[in-house]
Every structure is written in C-alpha cells, then in structure tokens.
Amino acid sequence: MSCESIIFEDLSFCYPSYSGLPREPVFRGLSMQLPKDSLSLIMGKPECGKTTLSRIMAGLVPRHTGGTLKGKMYLPGLTSGMPAPQKLMDTLGLIFQDADEQIIMTRCDWEVAFPLESLQVPRQEMVRRVAAALEALGLEKFRERNPGRMSGGEKRKLLLAVLYAQRPDLWILDETLEEIDAPARRQILSFLSERQGGAVVFSSRYSAPLRGYFSQAAVLTPSGFNGPFSLEKKEDLLPALKRDGLFLESSKGLEEPRPSRGEELMKAEGIEFSYPEADSFTLRVEGFSLHRGETVCLVGRNGCGKSTLGRILCGLLRPDKGRLSFHEDGESEKPAHPDDLRRRVGYIFQNPDYQIFLPTVREELLYGLPKDQGTVRKVEEAAELFSLENLDAPPALLSYGTRKRLQAACYYLLKRRIYILDEADSGISYEDFSFMLRSLSDSRGSVVVITHDLELARVVGDRLCIMKDGRIISEYPRGFAGPVRELEE
Amino acid sequence: MTGDFFLPGNSAFHRFDGRAKLILLVGSAAFFFYPLPPVFLAAALVAWVLVFALTIGLKEAGTPLRSILPVLILVALLTPLFNRQGTPLISVKGMVLATTAGLEETVRMLLRFSGVTLTFYLYFRTTDLQTILLSLRWFGLPFRSSLVVTLAFRYIPHFADLYRQVSDAHSLRAGEGTSSSRGFLKGVKAFFPTLTSVLIQSVKSIDPLSMALEIRGVGGGKARTSYGVLPGGARFFSQMFLSCIIVAAELLPILWR
Structure with a gap:
C-alpha cells in the first residue's frame, strides 16, 4: 500500500568514525508525520543533520557515505523499502546546499535537460519543458550560458529550473533559498505553494521571506524533532526557534551597542571592472568608503556585482579603472596596491574549504603568525572563543559549521583592518553569524557584509548599500525599516 | 563542477561537424607518432598553427604550449643523453653529450608533444561538451563511457579554476610583516599548500x-533520449568525407617511403 504522507519513525543516523574523530549520532529518535502535498519547513542549527536528513530522504545516505541508519522512513508514492536514487526521479527531487556540487553540464539548457534524458522524455517535449523551466525561473537569457560563470544565487535558480522541468512529486530543498534574492524567493515560494505536490525546505534560520508560505514547521535537534508546529500558531514555534538562535529578532548580540563611526579608513573612487568573458556586465562604482568602527552591508539581486566589488576591495581583482586608497593610523591617505590590500583586508570566502589546507586545526590557526609563546596562547584563546574543541582534528573531516568557525578564527588571529564577509551568513544560524561578526568587528576597523538577507542587513549594518547592475544605486542608514524598492524592481 | 575548455565562436572549425572533427583528431594525433622524418612533423605542426590563426587566433596556440613548456624543456635536455648513437656533435672530455641521431630524435619528440597538445587543445576549444558526448555516442561508445570521458576532460579546467580560487584564498592569509605578493618564488613556495x-x-x-549523477538518473539502466541532436544531411557527409581524405593523406608519407 502506497504511503500518503512523509513519515519518520524513530530515525537515527551515525556517520562512520575515523581515527581521532569519533562520531556521535547526527540525530536520534526522529519521529514526525508531514502531509504529502504540504509545504513544510524544517529548521535547525548548523550540524544538526539537515543535509544528512535530506540525503537520507533521497536515498543517497548511507549509500554513498556509509554509516548506520536505524528506524523507518516512508515517502509518498513508495510502497516499500527505499529504491535506488535513479528510480526516485518521479517521486522526489533534491537540491544540494552547495550548488557547485550538483551542476554537471556546461550549459544551462543541457543542465535542465539532463534528468529529462534519463526519464526518456521525447525530444520535442524536452525542448518545451526546458524552455518553460528557464522562463519560470527568469533564466531565459542564460540558456546557453556556462553555469560556472553564474553567481551563487543564479546557480540555485538553475537547479530549481531542473526540478521544475523534472516534475517530481516532492521537492526537497537543502538551504536552497538562502542566496536567492527576495523577489525570486517570493516567486519560487509562491510557485511551491501553488503547485500540486509537496516540498520540504531545510533552513538554518526563520526569516521574513519564508513567513506566510508554509503550513507547518519543525525544528531538527540532535535528540529529535520539535514539532511540527502549525504556522497559524506561531507562539508554539517561536520558543523552539529562539532557543537555537534561528530567529533573527532574538539573536544575541546583533543589536548590541556598536562602536561609533570614526574617520575614513578606505576609499574607492571611479572603479570600473569587467570580466573578460562576461557578456555585458561592468562594475561601476563612483565612490565607496569605509569608516572605522562601521559595518556596511552590500545587498542586491543575484549577479549585481557584490562579490566582484568585495574582491576588488581586498586586492584579488585589479580594477580596469579607478583608485583605491587606505588611511592608516597616523599616516596620510595613500594609494593601496593590491599587495597592501591583501595584507589589510580579510576576505571570508563563502566556501571555507578554499582557505583551509593544513592537516590539523592547530596548524591552521598558527598559519601566518609569528612563532613564539605568545602566539600559542593566542591560538588557544581563539580556539576556545570559536568553540574549536579538538585542535588536533583534521579540518577536512569537520562539519561545515565548524569549518566556517575555523575560517573566522584564522582571520581573527591575523587581525585585519577590514573584513569582507561574502555570504558568510549562508548555512549558519543567526546566532553563529552574530558571534562571527562581533568577534571580527572593532572600533579601529570596518566590516563589509555581503548578504541576501535584507532583514539581517537592516539589523547589523550601519549603512545599507543597495547594488544593481554593477552600481551602488542607493544607501540607507541603520535602522531603516521601510521597503527597499530597488530590490523589488 | 562546471569547468570547460570550450571557447564559443563561429569559425569554420567551430562549425565543422563534431563527428568529423573526432576522426580528424584521432588521425592527426596519430600522425605525430608515425615513423617519419621531423620535417613532416614540422609541416603538420605548422599546418595546425595556421588552423589556429584562421579559427581561434594565433595567441591561443601559445596557451597550451606554455603549459607544457616544462615538459618540453625536460625532453630537450634529456633526450640527447639517452640517444647517443650516430655521429657525435657535442663531446666534453671524451663523453658524448649529443649526436646527430640524438638531436633528430629530440626534435621529433618536441614536435610530437607540441603537435598532439595543439591538436587536442584545438578540438576541445572549438567543440562543446554536448557535441563531444553526442559524437562519442554516435560512434558507439555507451553513454556512461562517453560521460566518463567528457567529465574527465572537463575536470582539467575545473582543476585549474579551483587552483586559482584556492591560490587567491591562500594569498589572503599572509601574516603581518610578510608579503602577500604573488611573485615567481612566492608562487613556487605556495604551490604545495595550494595543491593540498x-x-x-x-x-x-x-x-x-x-550523488548528483545518480539523482539525475545516471546508472539507472534505461536507455536515454537526447536533448541535443547532431545534424545530418549533405553537409555532414561532405565534412566526414573531407576528414577521411585528410587522415588518408596523412598516411601518404609513410606509403611513399
């Protein structure tokens, strides 16, 4: 008899243990029932097992990872057991948290068509579905584009287009909506709530754009689910969210008194930049400055140039035109060479694995620091501050959230003047992000936060800079609560 | 994971049928291994450089040759030492370092490495991944084998792109008092951590x-339909014929000898 709901019965899972890294179960005793055609939200702190659970649902874990899975799980449309993932294509579709891990082809239309080929869809029908999917996600002009040249949010839209064309009954989205701009997110959520078939959305936070679309939500913890809660009765859900730092208004530290804005620290004037292979995108920033003690948020739609500007400010990209200058303590303003910028500006990559390469946590923290007794003490303090418990653990085997904390700890020790956090809030809770921000901010320096989360930007930013088509088109002061029309257009 | 060698364009070589190009690729790469005097290999190399100039630009020919330059230097230095038959050309204190036969073999090896590299580079630069996949399947290679071949070749630019990103990320972690400059020596020193x-x-x-391939249906055992199609018709046949003629012509020097 086919199951009509998503049912978890006492589910628990433990990854295999490695030498020096014994494993505890990721979660245990998960029991919950979700209606088949509903839009359900499952939230949880980093490392609570959201990605693991999404992959268990798709039949990928423990098939690819090993480990011990106990308990039972029933998905709609499946009569018994868990078939191979290839056989589940009509039943469910999964989008990974990291879009780069999932994109296979080198053209957007081929990417969307790839699962349709496996489903033996006739070519004429395939062409029609690919075109409809790209249009539904606003990607028509990217039809022949190489996904490798798209922004993070655009890649996630592409993966949504793949599911749109594939048409599985159940969609499973693992932190997919985090980096998508607000209008596209609303469009996708509206589509999900109107379509036939259910969706389970995993998220590390409960933010404004998600509210109003879901029929129910649950919080995933190591000891099981809290919930599900009907979202018509938020008073039941909010305590669980607040406890785990998943709710912005309650996250500790984000509203703490901030250092007052000091003198100018860095200035960018007349900046112009184009990628050699880009179609028509040019970054043009007439003037942008950073002052001591301030946090500036760069917000804008996918592909507007936020990360490009961030990379110019830290010296990774050299602008085609324009001037960058730095104003250090006691010195007059002087032009900033890219080498100077790389020593003074810390750029926190969205993917922590790009910056982690040493065999142990201890060696990562020591990298780039002078070798003396004082350094050893600072490393131990930083490890404690950033909750890095095992200094001898291999970073490659740590969870994503721990690697993000390690990345932040490394920069904390390097004591940069300016920090640029590029989508650093993605995949971590508000509480963890606020901790990262507090640790890296001080009255002598400045922080630039690149994010899609407008709510977060309003709370943490002393200034909100809105970017569009490679330009900074407007600025809003701290505490601005009105609508930001530029992001809606 | 979307690295790609392909350079979009509209040259004659871009528009040349993918299957015909595959025949040309195999035949032309094999030519550089034929037992022929270096002058023939040099002529073939010059011909490929001309094709570069007429299609994607002469500057593009420099890119793959620069990447194999360390190999070419090693070949130039070591081949004479391992081929010392024939008339001695360079001797030092009675020890023969280079002979005519050794030099001829060195030139042949250099032309071979360069020729094969340019041949493959031009093919992948002017042929998109989907066409490569469809062409391999047209020749009878099963889908999974074709996918493995194309993913393997796609991994190379992905690897290079990843190296650049990681190198950028590492350059930002230089400590106070150290230079984060990316000069040659710094680059060599940073190579192993970056490679790690x-x-x-x-x-x-x-x-x-x-996982991504499985949830998209790879390995499911069912035959696949195809989004892309390779054109047929008179143009296809004439290009296939032309490729076969060129490959056959490449055999003439051997038959003539």
Missing part, C-alpha cells in the same frame, strides 16, 4: 558528483 587544498577539494567532490 585543491586535492582535498577534488577528492571531496567525488561523492557529491556521484
């Missing part, structure tokens, strides 16, 4: 890639 990160990233991407 890249290797870790590459190995870690294996599982997600297999």
